[in-house]
Amino acid sequence: MKESGDKGFALFFLIAAILVVGALIGAGLALVGPGAKKAKYDQTKDILAAAEQSVISWSAANGRIPVWGDNAPDAIIDEFCEVTANRNDAFARPLVYIYDNNLTSSLCGSSSTTLSYGAAADTAFLIISGAEDMTVNTTPAVSGAFAGNVASGTADILRALSLENLKSQSGCSSFTTGRLRILNNELPKAVSGVSYSATIYAEGGILPYTVWNATGIPAGLTFNTVSAVISGTPTLPGSFTINIQVTDTGGNTTSRTYTLVIS
Structure with missing residues (x-):
């Protein structure tokens, strides 16, 4: 009779141990999920920052900003896909590039743009990721030249650069030939x-x-x-x-x- 009781206690402790281990694994998975999402979010922010710097560097060298084009790299380096090292965010979705078309002809000679972002006028360009839901909620939501106001989606990750900042970082203050x-x-x-x-x-x-x-x-x-x-x-x-x-x-x-x- 004692042997049967010992077996019962042993089985009880085994079941309890399994439940505890299961709970710990579940808690670990619950922590891994948000942690992985945050890592992708932070990585996407870094990708957007790098893409912005790539556009600035190319603009400084060429006196204009790159176009969107057909998003297919070719021998002529003048498109966003050819200028940036990474065209996708950390969620494996393509970045959206919205820009003022006038700046694709001349940067330093421009004093205003037809593009704005929220309350900020004279925006040069924006680079956008749909982030976790992998859907760009900003309007417009597709890449290309745009004239008007860009309305940001609350879930999107976005970088916007003003004409003034772009000209400053592109060295326009040292140019005389760029101005009209x-x-x-x-x-x-x-x-x-x-x-x-x-x-x-x-x-x-x-x-x-x-x-x-x-x-x-x-x-x-x-x-x-x-x-x-x-x-x-x-x-x-x-x-x-x-x-x-x-x-x-x-x-x-x-x-x-x-x-x-x-x-």
Whole structure:
């Protein structure tokens, strides 16, 4: 009878031990799940930060930001997929790249963008991950150029960079050729009654230049707002103050004032 009781106690302790071990394993698994998710979350944040730096570095070297393109690497390095080392987040989902299209032509010559993020205007680009639910809830949710306001999804991991910060990190403050400017230092002298022609040149900014304007053009001369050429036959001698202004595709404007001497 005693032997049977001992066996019962032994079986009881065995069952209790199994239950304890099972509980410990369950608790361990419960801890591993959130820990693994946090590790992927942190890894994704690092991937986005690295992608942002890759875009900045490429922009600094090329004077513009990369395009989205067809997301298929080729021989011409100008797309997001070719610039960044990792196109997917830690959840194995592709990153979303949203950008201002004007900046794909010129960076340092731009003073504003058509892209904003929340209350922040003049955003250059955003890089987004859908994070744990693997669905991008930000609007828009697909990669490409976008004009308008980007509304962030609460569950997404996102990095947004302003135009000011991008220009600063790309070294635009040390550039002179990137900014829109008129090149002519002076106008050639003219003679009354003699045919005259002078072309105004500009560089930098966002091509093409959309508007040329001039004020103070003397009698007998005209200014072509497309070709930026002053031409004609001046009729009166004297010194005339002429102001030339040019506007690029991004809406950036610059002007210079000249004195035209007609003898």
